Amino acid sequence: MTSSDSTRWGLILVIWAAGLGAAAQYGKISVVFDRMAELYPLAGGSIGFTVSLVGLLGILFGVVAGMFVAGFGYRRTLVWALWIGALMSALQALHLPFPAFLATRVIEGLSHLGLVVAGPTLIAQVASDKSRGLAMTLWSTFFGVAFTLLAWLGLPLVDQFGVLSLFGAHAAIMAGLAILLTVALRNVPVPERQPVPQLARLPALHWQIYRSSHRVAPAAGWLFYTACFVAILTVIPPFIDENLRGFVLGAMPLTSIAVSMTLGVFLLRYLAAVRLVQIGFALCALIGVWLLLVPGSPMACIALAGAMGLVQGGSFSMVPQLNETAADRAQASGAMAQAGNLGNTIGTPLMVTALSLAGYAGMLATVVALFVGGFVVHGLLAMRRRY
Incomplete structure (x- = not known):
């Protein structure tokens, strides 16, 4: 892969915004965690899973996710991860039964994993050698910025319209970013796809990366x-x-x-x-x-x-x-x-x-x-x- 001659800052900012959406998959629950019992009063201690289940797939498959993203395609992964995230948030806004809500959080983990693997890879691709450090540092802020925006904008929305409104707003933003990046990435040169590894080889691939x-x-x-x-x-x-x-x-x-x-x-x-x-x-x-x-x-x-x-x-x-x-x-x-x-x-x-x-x-x-x-x-x- 060769770096681009000039940095495409507009595109980088849009990909970074997708990162904000990924961070909000954690943050949208964290900032209203004390109010989740209002939605699911019978959940008891299991309410904690509403936060942690997003990370389940990341813990299990994070290390090999890069290989699957390389095989599926970086542009395709980023866009489809946004669509999956939008769909899960839209379903959550319907006030699902608690087990179904937890299932959407697990699937949302797949979306989160795709975003945090494809996003920085594409940013590194469209940044010049001189600007790559700044571009990657910008990407690194996505969690802190997202939590700050959720506190400043999300909580007032929840205070006025309820917790479900935050899920609906997140769904709309993720869908909008999916449409925007479908167009913005159309003519962006990306690395060739790599063969998707066979499941039987996953333990060996883990070892290959970690060594x-x-x-x-x-x-x-x-x-x-x-x-x-x-x-x-x-x-x-x-x-x-x-x-x-x-x-x-x-x-x-x-x-x-x-x-x-x-x-x-x-x-x-x-x-x-x-x-x-x-x-x-x-x-x-x-x-x-x-x-x-x-x-x-x-x-x-x-x-x-x-x-x-x-x-x-x-x-x-x-x-x-x-x-x-x-x-x-x-x-x-x-x-x-x-x-x-x-x-x-x-x-x-x-x-x-x-x-x-x-x-x-x-x-x-x-x-x-x-x-x-x-x-x-x-x-x-x-x-x-x-x-």
Whole structure:
């Protein structure tokens, strides 16, 4: 695959908007989670599955999703993933019975996986070598931006028209993006399709990807990042001054995005993405010690989010830097999807367990250990690539 001579920023922004739709597949439930019991009062503890089931297919098949996307076609995957997402949200807006609602969330996971694998691969394709770092950093912001927009625009919609209206709005947006990208991608040169792997070969293909220090590197660090980010936003708030809590929680994702898009993009001009991610992990570990010494410090919380922004942008930029072909990039993105879903799944229970067994100090020690783990794993993989 050769890079384009000039960056198609308009198309990149539309693909990024599809990423916002993918993030909203998680966020549309997260932001109204306290109101889901209004829709399903008999669900009890099972209501938690309304969030986690989207990640099920990502955990099971994320690492090989890139191979299937390469075989099915990047344009086709992106558009069909949007249509599937639109259909599932439209069905959810009909107030389905609870088991049927959970089934739509599982299918929505297929849509999410297609979007997060095909989206960054296509962005890397239509960005020039000079602009690719900025383009991939922009893509890396899709979760933070989507959650912010859902808080600013989605919650007022829910307050006025109810929870089901949010699902309907999401369906309309996903369908609109599907139509727009069908037209926008029509004349975009994309990599040739690859043979779809046979199911019997999937275990061997997993091993093939995970033993590659180039393809697995972005995912390896991403696992440590995702195990911390959502978990920290979940377990830290009770330790922050109640008068400042709302401000700090709103500022943290925005600070992460701002640092990623400014300082992160600037540093990528002079540093390899792997080095930037290691710097981010090292700063996160140091700020974690700060939070350990000054529990719930608002400045430390915001600084931690900023440092995590370096890891965020650098991790996605690492995919095209370490992998030359579109097929390898898609496999690396698939591994990142698997690692991200796994990290989001295990992170919060891990932090809650550490908090219950060893208190605040034990929880922060776990956070620091994870950040150090991210730094070390990138160092070890970099050594493998050199020898």
